[in-house]
Amino acid sequence: MKKAFIVAATAAALVLGGCSASSDAPAPSSGGSSGEAPQELTKVTIGISPFQDTYLPIIGQEKGWFAEVGLEVELTSLAWNSVMPTLISGDVDMAVFNTTGVVSVANAAPDVVYAYGWNPFTEGSALMIRPDSGLKSIDDLEAELGNRAKAREAAIEQLKGRTIVTTLGTDMGKQIVDALNSVGMTEADVTIVDMDTDAGLAAFLSGTGDAYLGGIPQRMSALSNGMEIGLSGADLAAPPINGVVTTTGFIEDNEDALLGFINVMHRIVRYCNDNTEECGEIITGRLNAETAAGLTVEGFVDFWQNIELYAGNANEAKAMILDEDGVSYWKATWDSDNAYLVSTDAIPAEVPASSNFLMQSIWDKYVAKYGADESTY
Incomplete structure (x- = not known):
């Protein structure tokens, strides 16, 4: 890889x-007149x-x-x-x-x-893609192919040779690898840039990589910066x-x-x-x-x-x-x-x-x- x-x-x-x-709130006081010490x-x-x-x-x-x-x-x-x-x-x-x-x-x-x-x-995980990258979303592919399963396969296969920014050793990296493996691909078919979520998002928005997977806040920030959702939720992998x-x-x-x-x-x-x-x-x-x-x-x-x-x-x-x-x-x-x-x-x-x-x-x-x-x- x-x-x-x-x-x-x-x-x-x-x-x-x-x-x-x-x-936090103070420790509960002693009960009634029993003279018990505070908890x-x-x-x-x-x-x-x-x-x-x-x-x-x-x-x-x-x-x-x-x-x-x-x-x-x-x-x-x-x-x-x-x-x-x-x-x-x-x-x-x-x-x-x-x-x-x-x-x-x-x-x-x-x-x-x-x-x-x-x-x-x-449904929280989402693979974000650049609108000018040539990558298509699963929804666009489903409209073309008329089948969700075939669209999912095509959406993942198009990542071959591309660069993906994510955080390896976590559920985020795992979902990328699971998605690749599900269509017969491996990490060797892509280049993975391994970064913490915020640093990875900043790099992605600055031009690094063709796709990015982080958390929901990063997903929303990417969307607000013009990126698109390529795949999300169960279309990627088993949920964390x-x-x-x-x-x-x-x-x-x-x-x-x-x-x-x-x-x-x-x-x-x-x-x-x-x-x-x-x-x-x-x-x-x-x-x-x-x-x-x-x-x-x-x-x-x-x-x-x-x-x-x-x-x-x-x-x-x-x-x-x-x-x-x-x-x-x-x-x-x-x-x-x-x-x-x-x-x-x-x-x-x-x-x-x-x-x-x-x-x-x-x-x-x-x-x-x-x-x-x-x-x-």
């Missing part, structure tokens, strides 16, 4: 200003990346909900390709990430696990599943903290279902202040429960991710992760789900503590 490696000269991690533990909060550090979905914990922080479940949370903003190294180093206790990240490191760091998912990225990743050691010592974090994430989703514009204002305000995403509140509202899905309680998470007929059945994505990373020699062997995908067992414990059908916030 031909790869051009470019390193962005930006800081990989930043503790979010105004979003550290001090912005001691468990301190946890959580890695999040600057995207509209992985920044959702900010809302729980602003509302003071983490303190209500006994947590003193520090949110640390990390570049997407820095999340797993930071988790392995112990600089964060948990992170919002996906299965691909766990599979990519578990051979070297077997204690890293995918604990629980709530956010299937069903965002959730919480951590280590077995952390779970053994802090199971209640993990369950409490999941509880707040479900609560955030329920709140945003009813208050989508407010959530959009919070997320886009922070996101646009820290990145060049340019995501609007209107865009956030349009995307919410549309191009990606969010589970508001345990039963919804089960229906989306754990059930075999779910919209984003975990095993299809896990198997795809293994196939991609082994075929590209990124990992020496497949990672067994039995040891590193813990969602079912964590789901059982969560339901026992919080229930399966939470509906209020």
Whole structure:
């Protein structure tokens, strides 16, 4: 495979200003006149990346909900390709990430696990193309060929000899490779420029490459700069599943903290279902202040429960991710992760789900503590 490696000269991690533990609500006071000491909060550090979905914990922080479940949370903003190294180093206790990240490191760091998912990225991924590149969108090809499957094949095959900007070693790079493999092509048929999402977008908009795949904010920025969607969602590959990743050691010592974090994430989703514009204002305000995403509140509202899905309680998470007929059945994505990373020699062997995908067992414990059908916030 031909790869051009470019390193962005930006800081990989930043503790979010105004979003550290001090912005959370105070610890609950002692109950009544019993004279009990105030509840001691468990301190946890959580890695999040600057995207509209992985920044959702900010809302729980602003509302003071983490303190209500006994947590003193520090949110640390990390570049997407820095999340797993930071988790392995112990600089964060948990992170919002996906299965691909766990599979990519578990051979070297077997204690890293995918604990629980709530956010299937069903239609969010999009391969952006230049309108003057000679590449055609799947919709244009379908209009010509009269068949969606044939149009998908043609849309991918036209990438032969082209340059694609994306982030390898993540779900983004995996989707490119999966798409190529699905029509009998390999990475050797294209040139991949491997960059972090924001740096990659800047390079693409400046003229590097014929196509680009990043996150939703980068997708929107590319669209606003005149680029077009070539392929998206299931037309690319099995969707990534965002959730919480951590280590077995952390779970053994802090199971209640993990369950409490999941509880707040479900609560955030329920709140945003009813208050989508407010959530959009919070997320886009922070996101646009820290990145060049340019995501609007209107865009956030349009995307919410549309191009990606969010589970508001345990039963919804089960229906989306754990059930075999779910919209984003975990095993299809896990198997795809293994196939991609082994075929590209990124990992020496497949990672067994039995040891590193813990969602079912964590789901059982969560339901026992919080229930399966939470509906209020």
